[in-house]
Amino acid sequence: MSTNNARAYRRKANPDDPPVQRPPRGSRGLMPGPNFLGLQGRIAIVQAQVFLLAVILIAQLWLITDALYELLSGRSASLGWLALASGIGFVLALIIALWPRRRIEEM
Amino acid sequence: MVQEVNPQAESGEPRESHDEEWRKEFPYPWDEDEVVTRRDTLRFLLAGSGALFLATGVLAVLGALPRGSNVTSIPIAKEGELAENQWKVFNYPDEYAQGILINLPGHGLVAYSDVCTHLSCAVLYQGDGKMHCPCHDGLFDAATGNVLAGPPTRPLPLIQLARQNGIIYAVKEIAR
Numbered sequence: 253m254s255t256n257n258a259r260a261y262r263r264k265a266n267p268d269d270p271p272v273q274r275p276p277r278g279s280r281g282l283m284p285g286p287n288f289l290g291l292q293g294r295i296a297i298v299q300a301q302v303f304l305l306a307v308i309l310i311a312q313l314w315l316i317t318d319a320l321y322e323l324l325s326g327r328s329a330s331l332g333w334l335a336l337a338s339g340i341g342f343v344l345a346l347i348i349a350l351w352p353r354r355r356i357e358e359m
Numbered sequence: 360m361v362q363e364v365n366p367q368a369e370s371g372e373p374r375e376s377h378d379e380e381w382r383k384e385f386p387y388p389w390d391e392d393e394v395v396t397r398r399d400t401l402r403f404l405l406a407g408s409g410a411l412f413l414a415t416g417v418l419a420v421l422g423a424l425p426r427g428s429n430v431t432s433i434p435i436a437k438e439g440e441l442a443e444n445q446w447k448v449f450n451y452p453d454e455y456a457q458g459i460l461i462n463l464p465g466h467g468l469v470a471y472s473d474v475c476t477h478l479s480c481a482v483l484y485q486g487d488g489k490m491h492c493p494c495h496d497g498l499f500d501a502a503t504g505n506v507l508a509g510p511p512t513r514p515l516p517l518i519q520l521a522r523q524n525g526i527i528y529a530v531k532e533i534a535r
Contacts, residue, residue, distance in 0.1 A: 267381065298397040305404035312411040319418045325513075326534040328422030335412075335419035342412040349405045 304348050308341045315341070436460055436527040441468070446484040448473060451518060451529045458518045458529060459484060463501050470518035470529060471504045477511040490515070504535070 270292075276283045284293065319334040435449040441462040451458040451472075459473040461484050471490070473481050480494035489507060490499040497509030504515040519531040 267379065295397070298401060302397055302400050302404065305401060305408065309404055309407050309411065312408060312415070316411055316415045316418070319415050323418050323422050328419075331419040331422040335415045338412045338415040342408045345405055345408040349401055 301348055305345050308345045308348075312338050312341045432521070432528045432530050434526045435470070435529045436468075438522060438525045438527060440527075444484075444486050448481075449529065452532060457481065458532075459490070460520075460527070460529075461490075461501055463488065466502050468520055468527060469501065469504075470520055471499075471515040472518060472532060473515075475511055476506075476513040476515060477509070482515065 275288075288296070315334050315338045319331055319338075322328065322330055322334070431452040433449075433451055435451065435458070436447065441447060441460065443462050443464045446459060446461040448457050448459055449470075450456070457473045458470050459482065460468060460470045463469050471482075473483075475482050475492040475494065475497055477492065477495055477497050480492050482490045482492045482497070482499060484501060485491045488501050490501050491497070492499075492509065492511065495510050497511040498507040499505065499511070499515055500507050504517055506512065506514060514535050516535060517533045518529050519533065521528045521530045
């Protein structure tokens with residue numbers, strides 16, 4: 253492999269990767285990223301939504317495990333609080349899943 | 360409206376890259392692939408979150424339902440049967456569960472469920488005012504049933520006693 257070819261090869265870690273771009277500068281400073289309102293931006297937003305919802309789901313799994321343990325141990329004092337916490341998690345999941353899409357559509 | 364993501368367009372690469380040599384050498388039939396998009400995953404996670412919330416709510420409702428009375432009067436010993444610091448094990452409330460009756464100096468007869476609140480081993484009275492769980496060295500106070508040492512975090516369930524005509528009855532188990 254020649255030196256020029258090696259240099260060109262190093263620019264792309266993966267042949268599928270798009271070329272790296274600097275984020276655009278808006279009136280208030282740097283924007284979230286190149287093409288953040290376009291397809292790439294939307295993909296990044298959905299990726300973040302998936303990650304956040306996965307974290308919430310793991311927390312809810314822990315809550316239901318604890319609730320089951322409490323119920324089978326014959327104690328019910330904290331069950332309501334556990335259900336409330338799980339409900340808050342669900343509301344958060346709804347907000348995360350639905351809110352950014354509306355913001356994008358408004359823009 | 361945000362459009363569904365096309366897996367081929369998702370890579371963001373220029374169109375001419377489809378003609379790259381490695382794509383010809385390793386062709387991938389995208390049309391035959393069953394693609395799960397990020398949005399499908401998002402919907403699945405959202406549905407899972409709602410289902411877990413509902414299930415936790417059902418458990419809370421089950422816990423709040425009124426329970427049937429757990430009063431079951433069973434004769435377990437005769438009065439004067441146990442000398443001080445003597446103890447015996449009895450079946451309560453049925454043959455599948457046991458309690459421990461102790462004649463504790465200064466307190467008289469006390470009874471607890473003998474199921475350790477750590478991992479359900481049977482606890483034994485040591486004779487020095489303490490009950491011992493041999494599985495993981497849990498120690499309980501024989502006067503109160505509270506945890507003194509070891510891995511258990513909850514006290515032993517108390518069993519209420521009653522005396523009638525020289526017979527000691529176990530009346531009710533109180534979970535704590």
